[in-house]
Amino acid sequence: xxxxxxCTVVPRVEDWVPVMVDPDLPPMPCRAGKLxxxxxxxxxxxTPDGKFLGRVTTYAIxxxxxxxxxxxxxxxRATPEDEKRHEDTGHLEREIExxxxxxxxxxxLELHPFKVRLPLSGRKAVIYFSAEKRIDYxxxxxxxxxxxxxxxxxxxxxxxxxxxxxxxxxxxxxxLCCTTFMDRFHSVTVRMAKRQNLSxxxxxxxxLCGRLMCCLSHEVELYPTxxxxxxxxxxxxxxRPRS
Numbered sequence: 001x002x003x004x005x006x007c008t009v010v011p012r013v014e015d016w017v018p019v020m021v022d023p024d025l026p027p028m029p030c031r032a033g034k035l036x037x038x039x040x041x042x043x044x045x046x047t048p049d050g051k052f053l054g055r056v057t058t059y060a061i062x063x064x065x066x067x068x069x070x071x072x073x074x075x076x077r078a079t080p081e082d083e084k085r086h087e088d089t090g091h092l093e094r095e096i097e098x099x100x101x102x103x104x105x106x107x108x109l110e111l112h113p114f115k116v117r118l119p120l121s122g123r124k125a126v127i128y129f130s131a132e133k134r135i136d137y138x139x140x141x142x143x144x145x146x147x148x149x150x151x152x153x154x155x156x157x158x159x160x161x162x163x164x165x166x167x168x169x170x171x172x173x174x175x176l177c178c179t180t181f182m183d184r185f186h187s188v189t190v191r192m193a194k195r196q197n198l199s200x201x202x203x204x205x206x207x208l209c210g211r212l213m214c215c216l217s218h219e220v221e222l223y224p225t226x227x228x229x230x231x232x233x234x235x236x237x238x239x240r241p242r243s
Contacts, residue, residue, distance in 0.1 A: 017074070019045055019054040025167050026179055027057050031073040042078040049126050050119025053078055053086040082120060089118040096125060096148060103143055109135055114162045118150075125150045130162050160185055163209035170207060170215075177214045188212040192220045 017037055018027035030045050037043065039058040044051055078086075093116045100113050114128040125148065129137075137154055144152045157165065164178040178185065193205050193216055207213040 018057055019043065019072070019074070020057050021045060021047075021052050021054040021072075022167075025165070028054075029071055030054070031071065033074065035074055035077075037074070042083065044075045044078050044082055044120065045072045046075050047072040049117060050124060051075065051121055052117075052119060053082055085120050089120065092148075093118050096127075096144065099147065100127065100140075100144065103140055107140055109137060109140060111135060111137060111140075112162075114157065114166055123150045124153060126153045126155060128155050128157050128162065128165055130157050130159055159209040160211055163207070168208050170213070171204075172215075176208060177218075182214065186214065186217045188214060188217050192216040195220055195223045195225060197223075 015032050015034075016029045017032045019030045020027050035043075037056045039056060041056045043054055043056060045054040096118075097113065097116045100116065104111050104113065110131055110133065112130050114130065117126045117128075118124075125144070127144075141152045141154055144150075160178065163176060167179045168176055170176050188211070190200065190212070193200060193212070196216070196219070198205060198216075205213055205216065
């Protein structure tokens with residue numbers, strides 16, 4: 001679940017409003033146009049993957065930024081028919097995901113599915129997955145298409161992008177950095193952990209995605225680089241970073 005910041009009202013930036021489309025992910029910026037929207041209203045959002053149901057929220061994880069590229073836009077306020085269709089597609093998404101995992105094991109495919117998304121309209125299903133190497137998923141795609149009579153679109157993601165898509169809690173107990181305030185991934189190396197005198201145990205410095213934790217790069221500049229502190233002491237609070 002995404003942790004929302006209470007008592008923090010996001011100021012409206014031009015005609016952009018934060019909309020909660022996926023409960024496991026932070027609000028996404030959507031262009032509202034001339035619509036006057038309020039907190040808690042249910043709306044229909046048009047995204048590159050299709051139309052989805054969303055909820056306007058004034059409580060969001062800071063900072064709320066305008067997207068760099070073309071983003072989603074608010075089409076209209078949701079109707080009872082839209083909410084009923086959203087509920088039906090939610091049940092179908094979970095059913096497709098269960099069959100997808102079962103069929104993946106039967107075909108012995110080295111594929112890890114992350115999420116299945118069904119838009120409110122159209123006959124398309126978007127499946128996000130990751131694979132360590134190149135695989136032939138066409139038999140799986142044909143089986144899903146014949147079973148559910150939909151056009152199946154398979155999208156391969158890296159493990160870090162998959163963790164951002166699914167969300168979760170990090171070893172610190174807080175929401176993942178990539179799903180809250182990070183707008184892009186930074187390069188993280190073992191040298192950053194050494195510079196901070198951290199344990200090099202992979203279980204200690206690896207995140208939910210299995211890669212090095214992104215937070216290793218957040219405070220690395222506060223630690224000196226010229227000499228290594230063999231006593232494991234942290235730098236003084238007012239000490240400036242030296243390079």
